[in-house]
Amino acid sequence: MAHEPGDDGFVTVYNRKTASREPPLDDDTGLQLQIFKIIVIGDSNVGKTCLTYRFCGGKFLKNPEATIGVDFRERSVVIDGETVKLQIWDTAGQERFRKSMVEHYYRNVHAVIFVYDVTKLSTLESMPEWIEECARQCVPPAVPRILVGNKCDLQARREVPTSLAQRMADSYNFPLFETSAKDPGEKEHVDAIFLTLAYRLKNHKPLRLKQPSEGSTVHLADEQERSPNHCTC
Numbered sequence: 227m228a229h230e231p232g233d234d235g236f237v238t239v240y241n242r243k244t245a246s247r248e249p250p251l252d253d254d255t256g257l258q259l260q261i262f263k264i265i266v267i268g269d270s271n272v273g274k275t276c277l278t279y280r281f282c283g284g285k286f287l288k289n290p291e292a293t294i295g296v297d298f299r300e301r302s303v304v305i306d307g308e309t310v311k312l313q314i315w316d317t318a319g320q321e322r323f324r325k326s327m328v329e330h331y332y333r334n335v336h337a338v339i340f341v342y343d344v345t346k347l348s349t350l351e352s353m354p355e356w357i358e359e360c361a362r363q364c365v366p367p368a369v370p371r372i373l374v375g376n377k378c379d380l381q382a383r384r385e386v387p388t389s390l391a392q393r394m395a396d397s398y399n400f401p402l403f404e405t406s407a408k409d410p411g412e413k414e415h416v417d418a419i420f421l422t423l424a425y426r427l428k429n430h431k432p433l434r435l436k437q438p439s440e441g442s443t444v445h446l447a448d449e450q451e452r453s454p455n456h457c458t459c
């Protein structure tokens with residue numbers, strides 16, 4: 227969703243209209259902050275903007291518009307006593323709003339979050355295409371990828387059973403999370419998803435995340451990551 231800085235108290239740090247900035251320094255150490263670029267990918271309307279807004283702004287965005295190109299948001303988090311900056315690229319799901327931007331999305335990316343909507347089976351079915359696009363853009367297999375099912379607050383309208391999504395996640399060896407950008411009770415879970423990635427990136431560790439059953443705790447375990455995505459470039 228295209229969102230201007232200051233709207234609704236939410237910080238979109240910069241977007242396609244604004245200039246890039248110098249890398250910031252850590253206030254405490256004076257050293258350059260570690261910045262990790264994380265892109266959020268998936269069909270239009272699955273809730274990519276709302277998820278990134280929830281993480282970076284702490285609230286549910288009530289009336290999002292379709293993202294055009296990309297919106298950037300960022301949040302600093304402390305991992306093992308060190309501050310790292312997560313730069314979240316909220317990408318457009320609609321083809322017409324993304325086609326000229328695709329290469330920029332994937333360039334120098336540190337992690338990829340694939341999002342589907344648990345109330346719309348087609349958004350999970352199209353996941354292999356998004357994963358394939360990521361591979362085509364030469365994102366190295368070692369770059370962590372996770373699968374996120376959003377809109378879990380709409381249980382009565384659920385079309386995607388956890389078991390089905392888990393099978394897909396397993397076939398790519400991605401961790402699976404299910405959550406809701408809307409449900410305030412899921413705020414900490416949304417944070418945990420991004421923080422888990424941050425931990426993984428900060429520590430340069432392969433990390434496998436397991437969510438064995440719906441609504442259960444996410445477990446972290448160090449395991450060797452395997453990805454079927456091989457760069458053919």
Ligand SMILES: Nc1nc2c(ncn2[C@@H]2O[C@H](COP(=O)(O)OP(=O)(O)OP(=O)(O)O)[C@@H](O)[C@H]2O)c(=O)[nH]1
Pocket residue numbers: 227268269270271272273274275276277287288289290291292293294317318319320376377378379380405406407408409
């Ligand atoms: N019930 C519910 N609705 C949600 C949730 N997340 C997003 N929505 C709604 O889903 C619609 C699409 O949300 P967006 O965040 O704009 O979706 P997007 O994936 O960024 O869409 P594009 O910008 O077109 O790619 C909006 O009407 C949101 O209010 C959620 O967790 N639960």
